[in-house]
Amino acid sequence: MTAVFLGIPTAPAGVGNLRGDRSFPDAARDALRDGQLRANLGHATTTIRGKRAGVVAEVPDWAELREAGRAIKAATMARLDEHLIALEEQVTARGGTVHWARDATEANQIVTALVQATGATEVVKVKSMATQEIGLNEALEAAGIEALETDLAELIVQLGEDKPSHILVPAIHKNRAEIREIFARTIPGVDPHLTDDPRKLAMAAREHLRERFLRARVAVSGANFAVAETGTLAVVESEGNGRMCLTLPQTLITVMGIEKLVPTWRDLEVFLQLLPRSSTGERMNPYTSLWAGITPGDGPQDFHLVLLDNGRTAVLADEVGREALHCIRCSACLNVCPVYERTGGHAYGSVYPGPIGAVLSPQLTGVEDNASLPYASSLCGACYDVCPVAIDIPSILVHLRAEHVEAQTRTTPEAAAFRALSKVMSHPRLWRLAQRAAGLGRFLARGRPTLPAALPPPASAWTRTRDLPTPPAKTFTQQWAEEHGS
Amino acid sequence: MRVALFATCLVDTMVPQVAHATATLLQRLGHEVIVPAGQSCCGQMHVNTGYRREAVPIVANHVRAFAGAEAIVAPSGSCVASIHHQQAAVARRAGEHALADEAEALAGRTYELSQFLVDVLGVTDVGAYYPHRVTYHPTCHSLRLLRVGDRPLQLLRAVRGLDLVELPGAESCCGFGGTFAVKNADTSTAMLTDKMANVLATHAEVCTAGDSSCLLHIGGGLSRLRSGTRTVHLAEILASTEENSVQNGASAPSGTAIVPGRVDL
Amino acid sequence: MSARDDVLARIRTALGTQQPPTEVARDYRTTDDRPLPELLDVLTDRLEDYQATVHRCAPDAIGPTVTAALHGIPGDVVVAPGVPAQWRPAGAIEDDGRPAVDLTAFAATLTGVTVAVAETGTLVLDASPICGRRALSLLPDVLVCVVTADQVVGSVPEGLARLDPLRPLTMISGPSATSDIELQRVEGVHGPRTLLVVLASD
Numbered sequence: 001m002t003a004v005f006l007g008i009p010t011a012p013a014g015v016g017n018l019r020g021d022r023s024f025p026d027a028a029r030d031a032l033r034d035g036q037l038r039a040n041l042g043h044a045t046t047t048i049r050g051k052r053a054g055v056v057a058e059v060p061d062w063a064e065l066r067e068a069g070r071a072i073k074a075a076t077m078a079r080l081d082e083h084l085i086a087l088e089e090q091v092t093a094r095g096g097t098v099h100w101a102r103d104a105t106e107a108n109q110i111v112t113a114l115v116q117a118t119g120a121t122e123v124v125k126v127k128s129m130a131t132q133e134i135g136l137n138e139a140l141e142a143a144g145i146e147a148l149e150t151d152l153a154e155l156i157v158q159l160g161e162d163k164p165s166h167i168l169v170p171a172i173h174k175n176r177a178e179i180r181e182i183f184a185r186t187i188p189g190v191d192p193h194l195t196d197d198p199r200k201l202a203m204a205a206r207e208h209l210r211e212r213f214l215r216a217r218v219a220v221s222g223a224n225f226a227v228a229e230t231g232t233l234a235v236v237e238s239e240g241n242g243r244m245c246l247t248l249p250q251t252l253i254t255v256m257g258i259e260k261l262v263p264t265w266r267d268l269e270v271f272l273q274l275l276p277r278s279s280t281g282e283r284m285n286p287y288t289s290l291w292a293g294i295t296p297g298d299g300p301q302d303f304h305l306v307l308l309d310n311g312r313t314a315v316l317a318d319e320v321g322r323e324a325l326h327c328i329r330c331s332a333c334l335n336v337c338p339v340y341e342r343t344g345g346h347a348y349g350s351v352y353p354g355p356i357g358a359v360l361s362p363q364l365t366g367v368e369d370n371a372s373l374p375y376a377s378s379l380c381g382a383c384y385d386v387c388p389v390a391i392d393i394p395s396i397l398v399h400l401r402a403e404h405v406e407a408q409t410r411t412t413p414e415a416a417a418f419r420a421l422s423k424v425m426s427h428p429r430l431w432r433l434a435q436r437a438a439g440l441g442r443f444l445a446r447g448r449p450t451l452p453a454a455l456p457p458p459a460s461a462w463t464r465t466r467d468l469p470t471p472p473a474k475t476f477t478q479q480w481a482e483e484h485g486s
Numbered sequence: 487m488r489v490a491l492f493a494t495c496l497v498d499t500m501v502p503q504v505a506h507a508t509a510t511l512l513q514r515l516g517h518e519v520i521v522p523a524g525q526s527c528c529g530q531m532h533v534n535t536g537y538r539r540e541a542v543p544i545v546a547n548h549v550r551a552f553a554g555a556e557a558i559v560a561p562s563g564s565c566v567a568s569i570h571h572q573q574a575a576v577a578r579r580a581g582e583h584a585l586a587d588e589a590e591a592l593a594g595r596t597y598e599l600s601q602f603l604v605d606v607l608g609v610t611d612v613g614a615y616y617p618h619r620v621t622y623h624p625t626c627h628s629l630r631l632l633r634v635g636d637r638p639l640q641l642l643r644a645v646r647g648l649d650l651v652e653l654p655g656a657e658s659c660c661g662f663g664g665t666f667a668v669k670n671a672d673t674s675t676a677m678l679t680d681k682m683a684n685v686l687a688t689h690a691e692v693c694t695a696g697d698s699s700c701l702l703h704i705g706g707g708l709s710r711l712r713s714g715t716r717t718v719h720l721a722e723i724l725a726s727t728e729e730n731s732v733q734n735g736a737s738a739p740s741g742t743a744i745v746p747g748r749v750d751l
Numbered sequence: 752m753s754a755r756d757d758v759l760a761r762i763r764t765a766l767g768t769q770q771p772p773t774e775v776a777r778d779y780r781t782t783d784d785r786p787l788p789e790l791l792d793v794l795t796d797r798l799e800d801y802q803a804t805v806h807r808c809a810p811d812a813i814g815p816t817v818t819a820a821l822h823g824i825p826g827d828v829v830v831a832p833g834v835p836a837q838w839r840p841a842g843a844i845e846d847d848g849r850p851a852v853d854l855t856a857f858a859a860t861l862t863g864v865t866v867a868v869a870e871t872g873t874l875v876l877d878a879s880p881i882c883g884r885r886a887l888s889l890l891p892d893v894l895v896c897v898v899t900a901d902q903v904v905g906s907v908p909e910g911l912a913r914l915d916p917l918r919p920l921t922m923i924s925g926p927s928a929t930s931d932i933e934l935q936r937v938e939g940v941h942g943p944r945t946l947l948v949v950l951a952s953d
């Protein structure tokens with residue numbers, strides 16, 4: 001069953017950051033030429049892979065935790081409506097207000113109106129994929145509200161007028177020297193002798209943001225988890241910028257995808273083990289904040305939770321693809337992906353890059369709007385191996401390729417070729433003839449061991465960088481039959 | 487044991503010497519080898535490119551060709567993984583439940599070469615002789631879908647004369663990925679370049695693996711660079727003995743090591 | 752239809768009538784049976800691994816240990832209202848509920864904790880009187896937490912079981928840190944840059 005068939009809308013175009021303007025192969029071609037980018041990514045992903053492997057190996061029951069994580073998410077999705085209603089009741093009972101948004105446009109309107117109601121013209125933000133996805137900063141800016149990103153990497157991206165390229169470390173494509181340059185250029189009053197020592201750079205960010213935290217009246221956050229039975233929300237972070245935003249302002253607005261839910265408090269005992277080890281490669285991240293509604297005398301006294309659909313229910317309608325909603329955004333799959341490591345995140349065109357992006361973005365937008373992404377993988381399976389909730393990303397990629405193929409109304413040359421080949425390969429007599437025809441390729445080689453590099457497309461895509469051996473005169477089965485009869 | 491050899495479409499058509507080597511090896515170990523004539527392809531390329539409906543008749547052909555076989559062996563981790571993980575699923579999705587059941591039963595009797603040797607036959611020393619410096623690339627589907635683990639290395643370590651060198655970054659994908667190599671040729675080439683750099687850093691004469699598809703890709707790149715390092719399938723190394731050693735013409739492209747007298751190029 | 756009804760209706764349509772099984776097998780470890788002294792050592796090791804400083808002492812020596820730990824830190828110390836008198840260093844000021852941002856005037860904070868998880872080196876503060884409101888453990892640059900042996904558990908599941916999910920909770924594992932520059936961990940960003948832990952046991 002698919003969303004199209006059931007009439008469930010996908011994420012609308014024209015708002016948010018789920019669609020690129022180029023196909024993956026085109027965008028990747030440019031990225032691959034950027035030697036600095038390749039070096040930065042290679043260095044960063046190698047570092048984090050090693051750290052993750054170390055702290056995962058420490059946990060004797062990792063496989064059991066992973067299975068529990070998978071099962072909890074599957075169970076959550078199976079009763080998503082009931083859990084959301086429970087969450088709404090709990091949050092409301094504890095003094096919060098729950099809003100529902102069908103899509104990015106509606107969510108942006110809700111948040112903008114809430115900020116406007118406070119009279120504030122600036123908000124501080126905790127890094128949040130959901131608000132990146134819906135383009136909230138752009139929407140707020142259009143309404144005359146300045147949104148200040150407070151996560152170090154998000155700040156680097158914002159100051160550099162860049163785009164995030166990783167779900168955990170949005171500035172992973174920048175090295176320390178480039179970050180120093182951005183800070184020196186854009187932070188008013190920054191120490192002119194600022195060096196590229198990461199510690200010095202972090203201190204510069206602390207200085208820059210301190211005053212803004214203290215004067216902020218409104219904060220916008222995402223949520224890593226929401227517990228349906230208690231109304232507890234969780235933000236997992238490292239720097240303390242999250243705590244600043246969740247604690248100091250009077251008003252807190254949390255935007256959360258509807259899939260971020262877990263049914264029970266106890267479920268967090270699984271995810272708080274899986275997430276930090278998979279994402280930053282730490283046994284536990286420095287800070288996790290948990291709150292339920294409002295607490296008199298402590299933290300924001302006005303709390304709003306915006307529950308976002310924006311294509312998620314369309315994903316839920318696909319029995320194979322819905323597993324992508326289990327993602328806890330740890331980014332382990334990006335860090336091990338050989339494609340991501342070489343192209344970086346921008347090539348994916350969406351705020352969700354890497355293997356999870358390649359299965360999530362096309363489902364949120366409808367596969368035809370991100371049709372090249374399911375093919376942006378060699379299906380090596382490294383993502384599935386590290387995923388802490390065991391999302392079988394390669395199988396979903398293959399499934400989405402089929403969805404794309406089956407969505408075509410006209411026969412493409414590729415489809416014609418594959419259909420013909422299917423017929424041939426399912427009839428041994430035709431197959432033998434076809435193999436013999438392939439063997440004729442040897443005449444192109446004129447006695448050389450490899451075929452010429454200048455072949456017509458699509459063969460040229462291979463031979464541009466790789467030799468193709470000259471086909472043998474006889475296939476194995478042919479020769480075997482000659483020698484052994486049959 | 488009577489072993490049915492599934493050559494796979496790629497080996498059968500492009501690198502027949504790998505299937506010959508597999509047959510020679512199994513015969514040398516005292517087993518009877520049969521090559522069912524109706525065989526063509528496992529259907530993986532269709533499934534992985536999005537043509538899962540079109541894969542169903544190919545799966546049906548495969549099941550027909552190997553019906554009744556006691557044990558099926560293929561010199562390819564990737565094809566065996568597809569037989570294990572994809573064939574029944576695409577049949578079931580198409581509503582062909584009887585075919586799916588048959589495919590499942592067949593998958594239970596289908597083995598990748600190194601698994602068959604180590605797990606079923608219980609041998610690691612196959613009596614091979616191969617006096618070369620060799621590095622081993624664990625192909626992704628052997629590694630992560632079939633979990634062949636160190637079985638190929640166990641087999642290689644027992645080969646007389648063979649100098650086995652560890653491949654740095656061994657577990658990274660070589661960038662083949664079926665139609666990925668063509669649809670995302672630039673990224674594929676970038677991955678290949680890093681794989682080749684690691685292979686060349688070992689100063690091995692030969693890079694081996696359990697999949698001819700990946701070897702065709704790595705070997706095609708090494709050959710284009712005129713690197714002098716060639717690719718040879720694991721089966722060819724294991725088939726090689728003092729009496730019948732695998733030769734390589736100096737100018738033969740990687741992936742086309744030939745068993746003398748078998749193929750007239 | 753309201754957005755709420757719309758989204759809920761979409762979910763029901765998407766799920767259809769057949770719902771997948773919802774049992775969850777919890778075969779992972781939920782207890783850690785290592786003896787307490789070992790857990791205390793693990794906690795110390797994990798805290799130090801993330802650049803916290805651990806001072807171990809007997810339960811009756813908490814006060815002097817806190818004072819010694821704070822030695823050399825210039826500026827005033829603020830304590831959570833529930834912190835016992837014996838723990839407080841001389842001259843410490845009790846949090847009087849002033850506006851949160853004014854807490855930046857203090858150099859250091861002293862609080863207790865609710866529970867400590869050895870395996871991950873995590874301290875949990877639950878905004879109870881002994882832990883103080885959340886801003887208290889956030890704004891001053893030095894945070895001193897007193898942990899008593901009875902508060903230490905081995906694993907994350909044991910830790911969560913001791914917490915009240917309705918309270919504002921802060922889990923702290925080392926000083927604030929970032930890995931945002933080349934994925935290398937750097938300690939000390941917006942939260943306290945120094946974490947001192949006084950671990951009291953017999």
Ligand code: SF4
Pocket residue numbers: 278326327328329330331332333334356383386387388389390391
């Ligand atoms: S798909 Fe899995 S590995 Fe990738 S970010 Fe999500 S949870 Fe992490």
